[in-house]
Amino acid sequence: LPPEAFAALGARRALVCGAGLLVQTVRDELAAAAARYGGKVTAGAAAAGPAGPAGAAGAGAPELVLALAGAGPLPGPAAAVLAGHDPAADALGDEGFLLARRAGVTVVLADRPAGLLYGLFHLVRLGPAAFGPDRALERHRPVLRHRMLDHWDNVAVHPVMGQVERGYAGGSIFWRDGGPRRDFERVRAYGRLLAACGVNAVAVNNVNVHATEARLLTDRLGDVADLADRLRPYGIRVHLSVSFAAPVMLGGLPTADPCDEAVRDWWAAATRRVYERIPDFGGYVVKADSEGQPGPFRYGRSHADGANVLAEALAPHGGVVHWRAFVYNHRQDWRDRSTDRARAAFDHFAPLDGRFRDNVILQVKHGPIDFQPREPVSPVIAAMPGTRLAVELQATQEYTGQQRHVCYLGPWWSEILRFAPWGPGGSTVADVAAGTAYEGRPALPGTVGGGGGGLVAVSNAGDDPFWTGHPLAQANLYAFGRLAWDPGLDPLAVLDEWIDLTFTPSTTRDPRLVRRILHEVLDDSWRTYERYTAPLGVGFMVRPGHHYGPDVDGYEYTPWGTYHFADRDGVGVDRTRATGTRFTGQYPPPWSHTYESVQTCPDELLLFFHHVPYRHVLRSGVTVIQHIYDSHFAGVEQVVAMRDRWRRLARLIDARLHARVSQRLDEQLRCAQEWRDQVNAYFYRKSGVPDAHGRRIP
Numbered sequence: 001l002p003p004e005a006f007a008a009l010g011a012r013r014a015l016v017c018g019a020g021l022l023v024q025t026v027r028d029e030l031a032a033a034a035a036r037y038g039g040k041v042t043a044g045a046a047a048a049g050p051a052g053p054a055g056a057a058g059a060g061a062p063e064l065v066l067a068l069a070g071a072g073p074l075p076g077p078a079a080a081v082l083a084g085h086d087p088a089a090d091a092l093g094d095e096g097f098l099l100a101r102r103a104g105v106t107v108v109l110a111d112r113p114a115g116l117l118y119g120l121f122h123l124v125r126l127g128p129a130a131f132g133p134d135r136a137l138e139r140h141r142p143v144l145r146h147r148m149l150d151h152w153d154n155v156a157v158h159p160v161m162g163q164v165e166r167g168y169a170g171g172s173i174f175w176r177d178g179g180p181r182r183d184f185e186r187v188r189a190y191g192r193l194l195a196a197c198g199v200n201a202v203a204v205n206n207v208n209v210h211a212t213e214a215r216l217l218t219d220r221l222g223d224v225a226d227l228a229d230r231l232r233p234y235g236i237r238v239h240l241s242v243s244f245a246a247p248v249m250l251g252g253l254p255t256a257d258p259c260d261e262a263v264r265d266w267w268a269a270a271t272r273r274v275y276e277r278i279p280d281f282g283g284y285v286v287k288a289d290s291e292g293q294p295g296p297f298r299y300g301r302s303h304a305d306g307a308n309v310l311a312e313a314l315a316p317h318g319g320v321v322h323w324r325a326f327v328y329n330h331r332q333d334w335r336d337r338s339t340d341r342a343r344a345a346f347d348h349f350a351p352l353d354g355r356f357r358d359n360v361i362l363q364v365k366h367g368p369i370d371f372q373p374r375e376p377v378s379p380v381i382a383a384m385p386g387t388r389l390a391v392e393l394q395a396t397q398e399y400t401g402q403q404r405h406v407c408y409l410g411p412w413w414s415e416i417l418r419f420a421p422w423g424p425g426g427s428t429v430a431d432v433a434a435g436t437a438y439e440g441r442p443a444l445p446g447t448v449g450g451g452g453g454g455l456v457a458v459s460n461a462g463d464d465p466f467w468t469g470h471p472l473a474q475a476n477l478y479a480f481g482r483l484a485w486d487p488g489l490d491p492l493a494v495l496d497e498w499i500d501l502t503f504t505p506s507t508t509r510d511p512r513l514v515r516r517i518l519h520e521v522l523d524d525s526w527r528t529y530e531r532y533t534a535p536l537g538v539g540f541m542v543r544p545g546h547h548y549g550p551d552v553d554g555y556e557y558t559p560w561g562t563y564h565f566a567d568r569d570g571v572g573v574d575r576t577r578a579t580g581t582r583f584t585g586q587y588p589p590p591w592s593h594t595y596e597s598v599q600t601c602p603d604e605l606l607l608f609f610h611h612v613p614y615r616h617v618l619r620s621g622v623t624v625i626q627h628i629y630d631s632h633f634a635g636v637e638q639v640v641a642m643r644d645r646w647r648r649l650a651r652l653i654d655a656r657l658h659a660r661v662s663q664r665l666d667e668q669l670r671c672a673q674e675w676r677d678q679v680n681a682y683f684y685r686k687s688g689v690p691d692a693h694g695r696r697i698p
């Protein structure tokens with residue numbers, strides 16, 4: 001947020017009514033803006049307001065009022081703005097706010113301090129429009145209660161994964177070389193940035209919990225408390241990734257069996273100590289029985305047993321456990337249908353529906369495999385009506401260009417959130433995350449409010465001066481927060497919001513041109529990325545280990561379960577009930593039927609669900625092999641166009657920022673060409689079918 005984003009607010013006479021930490025944050029934000037832009041902030045109970053007799057219109061009367069509902073009567077003109085609001089009937093909740101403007105006064109009213117903070121940032125988004133013509137009462141409330149970022153940050157540098165696992169934005173904001181980084185200014189600035197996007201929770205360490213990180217739960221708890229202190233003024237609760245084996249690793253117990261009395265006591269005592277230090281601690285994140293992490297299977301227990309022991313420890317304090325559904329066996333051959341990795345999460349978790357405690361949030365990756373640029377929505381999302389679910393996205397661009405490629409993910413996330421698992425017109429993925437998908441079902445009781453588990457993303461931020469390595473990847477961070485607040489927002493409108501907040505009139509001499517060009521560079525960039533990488537939803541084809549750039553067969557003969565099965569006749573994974581792994585049967589109708597048939601399966605997912613001959617004709621009318629060639633040539637051409645557009649921004653925006661993006665676009669083009677050439681050459685050799693247009697295939 002450049003200070004200029006606050007210009008419209010900073011020039012006002014503002015009154016802030018209410019008390020408490022977050023109200024003070026609002027006051028400080030306004031005071032800083034006022035100091036810069038000539039405004040004036042007054043505080044206190046409105047009735048005893050400082051501007052003469054409270055409420056008198058005139059030279060000293062406030063033009064902007066931000067008030068907590070309980071803070072006493074508002075000055076007359078401000079109260080008039082809110083006429084028609086019935087506090088009893090119109091509860092705003094913990095984070096909601098009202099906004100209205102009349103007769104030259106703009107008012108934000110909230111029931112709770114966090115609502116006031118979100119109201120402030122909404123005013124920032126509106127800019128001068130917040131002080132223009134009258135605005136009728138608008139009521140804003142987040143659709144999702146939990147809007148969380150998971151940091152895959154290691155405290156100690158990991159020999160293979162480095163400081164931040166799958167991080168492409170420099171080092172960790174929180175940790176360095178085995179200890180706290182202690183750049184608390186930066187942590188606070190990060191909290192501010194996240195609050196401005198709408199995020200309200202952060203997990204501060206990697207889901208793969210190594211020995212040093214495990215100790216954050218016990219003797220290194222003070223380091224976590226230091227972070228919580230800096231994030232709290234921005235309404236952000238801190239969560240911790242913990243090891244399921246903590247009772248053994250840290251507690252010296254002989255077992256971590258969740259049904260063992262001593263283990264339960266250990267978790268209860270450890271958790272009590274956490275809340276003594278951090279009273280508003282959010283809870284735990286757990287990756288268990290996955291990719292080498294310990295879990296309940298070792299003791300012959302279910303994941304409900306495992307999650308519930310932690311949930312039981314957290315419940316008295318109001319905390320939640322985010323239990324990840326990313327559980328599969330990464331050391332097996334493809335023997336039969338039961339070993340299809342796409343099936344794993346459903347096979348493990350769907351039978352456990354209804355067996356989790358209320359404060360367990362089952363955190364489900366959006367797709368059945370692993371954050372690919374295209375996957376169907378995970379069938380787990382539709383399979384657990386008796387469980388609080390969170391949907392997990394990946395903002396860090398592990399599989400979408402690693403913040404060297406421009407890839408705006410807003411449209412992809414929006415597609416996922418709007419997907420209707422029970423058929424068009426029915427409840428959506430966003431409804432499941434909000435807890436409103438099951439009509440007639442009362443909101444789950446519990447400690448956290450709201451029935452759903454919300455939205456989580458793996459963070460893409462680090463200590464890079466632009467926060468996200470690729471400056472344009474900031475748009476993904478912003479879009480995540482905004483879509484988590486309201487999954488119904490148009491992702492392209494959100495993109496424009498981000499552009500306007502970032503490239504303000506004072507940082508560029510032609511904001512309209514900048515907005516148009518940047519919009520064109522970003523809006524379709526996810527589909528562009530999809531075009532030049534793995535075709536038709538088949539996924540992977542990335543270089544093993546670091547996952548950057550193409551290697552068509554890189555994972556084909558490994559035990560990781562990510563295959564394309566290309567041979568001389570065809571390509572794709574048969575996941576049908578008729579002849580394949582029966583994965584399509586994990587979906588409710590109509591999708592179980594839609595995906596089962598090659599005739600009705602959407603083109604973009606064809607190879608995820610079917611093994612087809614190269615000359616199979618897609619619904620679009622072209623053959624699979626010709627589609628592979630066409631999309632790969634088109635994808636590279638679009639990157640060329642993107643780079644040309646970006647060049648037109650030289651001298652219109654900050655030179656350093658322009659240079660950083662230019663350099664990354666050069667790399668994106670090189671890499672896209674490499675993808676095109678490898679994928680095209682591979683399928684030309686397998687199929688022997690030449691490109692219908694005779695283009696060069698190396």
Ligand code: BDP
Pocket residue numbers: 165166207208287291326370371398
């Ligand atoms: C995979 C990443 C790996 C993560 C894992 C996870 O390659 O680094 O640990 O996801 O989500 O995509 O746990």
